Amino acid sequence: MTDSKNPFEAMMKAGQDWAKSLNPALESFMPKGFETLWPTMPSEMMEAMMGKTFNPEGLDAKTRLLLTLMGLTILGAQAESQIRLTVRHAREAGATKQEIAETIAQAAMFGGVPAMTKAMTLANEAMAEDTKKDRDE
Template sequence: MSDENPFAKMMQQGQDWARQFNPDMSSFVPKGFADLFPTMSADMMETFFGKGLNPDGLDAKTRLLLTLTGLTITGAAAEDQIRITVRHLIAAGATRQEIAEAIAQAGLFGGVPAMTTAMTLATEELSKDDDA
């Protein structure tokens, strides 16, 4: 039995792959990335993230709510990803209540500061929807 951590090995392989694909990726910081990333249509999300590939699996909205929960726990390091996910949740038909509950639930695991950051980001994205 190997003493090597399989997660560390996988992480190293991922980092090596990213460097081979694009050497600049090793210093990539996604700040401002949310503004560059387009929002997919609900049909496209369902095809790629939801029941399109796995008819018996989770739908796109549920997968995105789980993603938002994980990103909230991650905290401030995932600000742009939280913004992108909230935009996609809106497109997938999630309600403000569902988005808020996913973030609040994550607060139990990621802490109040992480929850507050995610709730602030989500509120900003939802207010953009109000302005449209």
């Protein structure tokens, strides 16, 4: 084989060519904001699915979402859509902006300051969108 590309580059190129052949608009697709395709679950539904409804002695939905946010932050805040979506759901479940900020700050002890900074930026973006939505209604 005389191709000097590494296997990862070849795989990425093949995927891009495939996406372009399906829909030329996918060539410039960016996943930023992809999480907006999923609506925020109502707090009652979150509580039923992941809260105390089926496990009365367990964690409530807000606490579970804050723990999820901490885990996503510790992993390096690489899952941008998931962080924004988790922040939106945590706010809907009753988490305050202060609780979200403290959760992310605590994660810096395990994930480092760069991860905390990135997660805080993403959370602020999600909460700013939430505030804007509140004004529009």
